[in-house]
Amino acid sequence: xxxxxxxxxxxxxxxxxxxxxxxxxxxxxxxxxxxxxxxxxxxxxxxxxxxxxxxxxxxxxxxxxxxxxxxxxxxxxxxxxxxxxxxxxxxxxxxxxxxxxxxxxxxxxxxxxxxxxxxxxxxxxxxxxxxxxxxxxxxxxxxxxxxxxxxxxxxxxxxxxxxxxxxxxxxxxxxxxxxxxxxxxxxxxxxxxxxxxxxxxxxxxxxxxxxxxxxxxxxxxxxxxxxxxxxxxxxxxxxxxxxxxxxxxxxxxxxxxxxxxxx
Amino acid sequence: xxxxxxxxxxxxxxxxxxxxxxxxxxxxxxxxxxxxxxxxxxxxxxxxxxxxxxxxxxxxxxxxxxxxxxxxxxxxxxxxxxxxxxxxxxxxxxxxxxxxxxxxxxxxxxxxxxxxxxxxxxxxxxxxxxxxxxxxxxxxxxxxxxxxxxxxxxxxxxxxxxxxxxxxxxxxxxxxxxxxxxxxxxxxxxxxxxxxxxxxxxxxxxxxxxxxxxxxxxxxxxxxxxxxxxxxxxxxxxxxxxxxxxxxxxxxxxxxxxxxxxxxxxxxxxxxxxxx
Numbered sequence: 001x002x003x004x005x006x007x008x009x010x011x012x013x014x015x016x017x018x019x020x021x022x023x024x025x026x027x028x029x030x031x032x033x034x035x036x037x038x039x040x041x042x043x044x045x046x047x048x049x050x051x052x053x054x055x056x057x058x059x060x061x062x063x064x065x066x067x068x069x070x071x072x073x074x075x076x077x078x079x080x081x082x083x084x085x086x087x088x089x090x091x092x093x094x095x096x097x098x099x100x101x102x103x104x105x106x107x108x109x110x111x112x113x114x115x116x117x118x119x120x121x122x123x124x125x126x127x128x129x130x131x132x133x134x135x136x137x138x139x140x141x142x143x144x145x146x147x148x149x150x151x152x153x154x155x156x157x158x159x160x161x162x163x164x165x166x167x168x169x170x171x172x173x174x175x176x177x178x179x180x181x182x183x184x185x186x187x188x189x190x191x192x193x194x195x196x197x198x199x200x201x202x203x204x205x206x207x208x209x210x211x212x213x214x215x216x217x218x219x220x221x222x223x224x225x226x227x228x229x230x231x232x233x234x235x236x237x238x239x240x241x242x243x244x245x246x247x248x249x250x251x252x253x254x255x256x257x258x259x260x261x262x263x
Numbered sequence: 264x265x266x267x268x269x270x271x272x273x274x275x276x277x278x279x280x281x282x283x284x285x286x287x288x289x290x291x292x293x294x295x296x297x298x299x300x301x302x303x304x305x306x307x308x309x310x311x312x313x314x315x316x317x318x319x320x321x322x323x324x325x326x327x328x329x330x331x332x333x334x335x336x337x338x339x340x341x342x343x344x345x346x347x348x349x350x351x352x353x354x355x356x357x358x359x360x361x362x363x364x365x366x367x368x369x370x371x372x373x374x375x376x377x378x379x380x381x382x383x384x385x386x387x388x389x390x391x392x393x394x395x396x397x398x399x400x401x402x403x404x405x406x407x408x409x410x411x412x413x414x415x416x417x418x419x420x421x422x423x424x425x426x427x428x429x430x431x432x433x434x435x436x437x438x439x440x441x442x443x444x445x446x447x448x449x450x451x452x453x454x455x456x457x458x459x460x461x462x463x464x465x466x467x468x469x470x471x472x473x474x475x476x477x478x479x480x481x482x483x484x485x486x487x488x489x490x491x492x493x494x495x496x497x498x499x500x501x502x503x504x505x506x507x508x509x510x511x512x513x514x515x516x517x518x519x520x521x522x523x524x525x526x527x528x529x530x531x532x533x534x535x536x537x538x539x
Contacts, residue, residue: 042427042456155325184324184483185527189539192529196537211456214486214529218537241533255458256486256531 002029002068003172003205004053009065009075011048011229013058022048023229025065028222030173030205035195037208037220037237039252045229046209050175053207054092055082070172087114091166095178097158101150107134108146111165118169129168137164137194156187160194167198174198177209192219213253217241225249283351284312285477286336286369286445291345293331305331307501308345313445313477318468320492320509321481322524328501329481330374333449336479337371338362350444367396370443372467374450376430380422386433387418390440397442407436410470428459435467439474446471446478452487460484464491486528489513497521 011023023045030036038046051057053067055074067074069090074082094100101110111133112126121129127146134142137160150158159179166174176195180188196219199206208220216223216237223240225233225248233246244250293306306328313319323329334340336347341356348354352365373379381389390404404418411432422430431451438446448467452460464480468491471478482488488495488509495512497505497520505518516522527539 041458185485185529186324186523186539189527189529189537192537193539211458212529213457213531217531217533218529218535221535237535238533241531252458253531255461 003032003070004030004207005066005068006030006049006053007066007068009049009052009067010063011045011052011057012062014060014062021229022061023052026226026229026231028224028231028234030207031222032172032205033199033203034221035199035206035208035219036222036224037210037216038224038226039210039213039216040226041211041252043228044226046211046226047177048229049226050092050177050207050209053173053175054086054090055079084118087171088118088169089171090173090175091169091171092175092177093159093162093166093179096182097155097162098150098182100162101158103150105149106146107148107150107153107161111146111161111168114165115168130164133164133168134161137161137167137198139164154187155183156190159183159191163191163194163198167202167204170202172205173207174204175207175209178211179208180215181210181212188215195219213241213256225252285315285317285350286311286313286479287348288312288332288336289346289348291332291335291347292343293328293335293340294343304343304501306335306342309498309501309503310345311496311503311506313479316472316475316477317494318471318478318480318492320488320495321479321498322483322485322488322495323498324483324524327498329483329498330449332498333371333447333479333481336445336447337369338366367441368444369447370438370441370445371447371449372431372434372438372451374453376427376434376454379434380430380437382422384421385418386420386422389433390418390437393437393440397440400440400442402440402442407440410439411436411466428455428463431455431463432466435463435470439470442474443471443476446476448478448480448482450481450483452482452484460487461490467491485513485524497524 007027009023009026012019012021026049040046052063057063063075065075108127108130112130116126130146131142134145139145139157139160180191198204210216220237223235223237224231227248233240233249244253288309288311290308290310291306292304292308294302294304297303309332321329331340335342338354338357346353349369354366387404390407394402405415408415408417413432452463455463464487480492492509495509496503499520505521512521516525529538
């Protein structure tokens with residue numbers, strides 16, 4: 001049984017008289033304890049798929065089809081009900097850690113905000129949990145880190161804090177939207193290792209959105225390739241990368257410097 | 264991108280000695296003042312040479328001083344120490360005056376094409392400005408757009424109607440229009456997606472070399488630099504730690520920092536191995 005099962009998901013946005021179809025009949029599954037990587041060029045709809053699961057589709061968006069989360073239908077769910085899932089069972093990590101945090105609140109306040117709201121724990125208990133989780137995502141000196149502000153951290157450390165914030169309520173699903181794109185390669189490797197570890201240890205169903213096949217080759221278990229809002233190929237990591245079935249996947253991988261595709 | 268027949272042959276016009284490097288940096292340093300009185304050496308004793316029709320890749324992590332070095336070469340930053348010589352002329356920091364004529368041969372393509380194009384002027388006007396700097400050149404707006412693979416009607420449009428990759432190509436066309444001898448690209452592909460990156464990088468190389476220019480290509484991505492550079496310089500904390508042919512840096516890096524950078528690049532082999 002899949003944790004999240006997306007079936008025939010369609011998303012269209014109407015601005016004025018013009019309607020744009022962003023997602024067309026997208027179907028794939030997220031399994032607990034596995035990383036599903038979604039690849040595609042800019043504008044292929046990979047981010048919108050992740051946002052649709054979170055219920056964060058843009059205003060004026062028309063969503064149809066089905067997103068089944070452990071027996072609960074997410075498409076058409078009222079915002080109030082969605083709020084009870086977001087941050088608790090469904091969590092998200094964004095691309096740019098520098099703009100994902102409020103610059104004038106301490107890290108401790110920010111990563112316990114949703115914990116205190118959803119689980120009604122005291123500030124003291126929440127902070128203790130924050131210290132524990134920051135240690136879990138290997139932020140150096142967690143006791144001091146909770147008192148610091150975002151500008152006092154490097155990009156890689158902030159992304160670790162963002163992961164801490166995402167897992168503090170023990171979610172079932174984690175959506176990571178280009179979590180390493182803004183980071184240096186040497187820092188990227190550490191974040192990827194963390195993602196793999198969290199996925200395995202916490203049995204998370206991870207949706208990893210990226211345009212980097214190197215990242216997918218390192219951590220994804222299943223790869224979904226999207227083009228113009230359509231899923232063109234789904235398969236196991238090694239099969240998709242070494243022997244892509246679809247011409248578009250092949251062209252994407254071949255366009256990368258140093259890729260090895262069997263002829 | 265293949266042939267460009269209208270390559271301006273300005274590269275050989277007044278070169279003092281054909282053996283001398285086109286651009287030479289001699290123990291250049293640059294300092295920034297810090298809040299609270301301290302000073303930060305962003306670039307520290309960098310010596311580099313760029314030959315004619317050569318592509319030099321400059322790689323390093325964020326904060327290592329790559330962009331500061333690019334700014335120094337273009338005269339956008341004043342060196343605290345050392346000297347920069349371009350084609351026999353010293354590079355002076357650009358003040359409020361017009362840039363010296365002999366330094367117009369250095370042109371830059373910036374990282375963010377959303378910020379480097381003027382949103383209120385048509386593409387034709389922006390390209391015309393650059394063409395005016397190079398009256399002997401053989402480029403026209405039409406030939407420039409063709410060279411960077413954009414439709415001819417792009418000239419009438421404004422920058423907001425183009426995608427990131429298209430805007431970056433316009434920025435490249437504008438830099439070429441001025442007839443550069445050295446094209447400096449400061450992370451010109453960083454804001455593009457992976458599939459466009461390799462294409463735009465190769466396009467920049469081909470256009471620069473075909474028009475008789477050299478190029479300094481700055482990137483944090485070694486795998487793209489490997490594709491297009493003849494030589495690679497690796498920078499760490501304001502210093503150049505290793506310079507060598509692309510082949511040597513990629514296959515047989517000497518410096519531990521270069522080895523670490525190379526080891527961190529994830530391989531696209533589908534094996535599920537996390538580097539580092």
